[in-house]
Amino acid sequence: MNSRILYLATADARGHLMRAQLLVHALREAGAEVQVLTTSKQGQVFLQRFAIQAELLSEHYAVQFDDQQNMQRRATNRNVAHYLFRPGRMLRDMLHLGRRLRHADLIINDSFHPALLYMGMLPGWRRKVVHVYGASLKVALLSNFQGMWPPQFGRLFAWIVQRQVDAARARIEHDFAYGVDDAQAPALYRLPTPVALAADTPQQPAVEAAVYLNPHFRQPALADALSAGLAQAGLAAHRVGEGYAGRDGWLAVDPLWADRAAAAQLLVSAPGMAALSIARVYRRPIILVLSDQPEQTSNAARAASLQLLHRVVTWRGDAMDFQQQVAQAAVQLCAEQALAAESSGAGRERARLRIDAWVQRLLNL
Known part of the structure; x- marks a missing residue:
């Protein structure tokens, strides 16, 4: 049975x-x-x-x-x-x-x-x-x-x-x-x-920055500053977040997000277990959007101790400051990732x- x-x-x-x-x-x-x-x-x-x-x-x-x-x-x-x-x-x-x-x-x-x-x-x-x-x-x-x-x-x-x-x-x-x-x-x-296992042959074109924010993120100014920061760094972004569905190109859900993330130059997400696992398995750099959530604060600290390629940005209510944090982190991570590229096949395994x-x-x- x-x-x-x-x-x-x-x-x-x-x-x-x-x-x-x-x-x-x-x-x-x-x-x-x-x-x-x-x-x-x-x-x-x-x-x-x-x-x-x-x-x-x-x-x-x-x-x-x-x-x-x-x-x-x-x-x-x-x-x-x-x-x-x-x-x-x-x-x-x-x-x-x-x-x-x-x-x-x-x-x-x-x-x-x-x-x-x-x-x-x-x-x-x-x-x-x-x-x-x-x-x-x-x-x-x-x-x-x-x-x-x-x-x-x-x-x-x-x-x-x-x-x-x-x-x-x-x-x-x-x-x-x-x-x-x-x-x-x-x-x-x-x-x-x-x-998730990324597809052998991606069904969608590769993106430069794959963004995922969970539904608790609903502050409009945060979303706009994040998008502006990635654009300032010269990155086209694929943005997913239920709290921003329909806002300036954001999607509510993308079942193929893991495929996009595995091939992206850069990931952006809060430091949850799932996002950090994708970054670690597929060897992608990640910008961590930190908030007052105890387990995610702990995860971000451990990401540093494990030498995961990442930067932490924090929203303090100042849109321009957050935009600059994101732009600077993106430029730094993309430069570092160019020295440590790896095929997606190893990540799939x-x-x-x-x-x-x-x-x-x-x-x-």
Whole structure:
């Protein structure tokens, strides 16, 4: 009998959904039966662009951001509290997931949905739950309440979440810098963040700069200054961002963005795991648009320690300053990349090895 997998991908950011669509397609090709759940209607629409039909669990749980992708901690904590304690929210989702679990061999929690964190420590359900999460996201989650409440509350929260995570059937911690053969401990597996295979023969002309900003970026002046900075550096840009859909050449979604990115002179994105993984796998320089998002701040710092070819730019509300940051970073990176060019074939093989490692691990579980 084929493996039956239920995949819950939170829709707070598109990295979870991109990882989900990559793995769902790969698992189905390997013979598994996979059904997908997500947490917003926008997430459903996004997955449809990648030929994935997802069911909506509920929209009650979500991390909150402003229009510059800065995390709104108080609003997020308030939303989580309402989700946990208001009747008809987490309890309703747990009952729905419990019914679905009767017919599944495994349920993937990507990443840290509270209902599955709780179910992953309960008898009967825990043997089927696998938590998937970025290494930096876990650190950010466990430290979320430090400095906001008395220290004992922060420590208690971290202890509870750690116990919930550890109690499940297994945990897959991923990172843009992990290798496919990194050490594995009992019930904890470390795998490199999966990356889409770029086409052998690109279906679209190569672009000079491939830009992706997730939907939390909605500040118009930021988009205009970014575009102006790339133009000032002499680069034609292919720009994707749901928050800027229809604005001056921006697209909402591009299913072929990985193809464009693999062949581009330069990438531009926030320092999420997916973008950094594409830059690392396909050896492309990247401009990192940094905001107040804890795990991405950590990712940017690690990109420096790993000597990934990159520059960091920060929006401070000054359009001209941001334009100059982008232009200067683009000129510097393009000059450095000319000395370290590599064929896309090697990048495709690295991407294939990453996806194969995930499929093998999940099917073994």
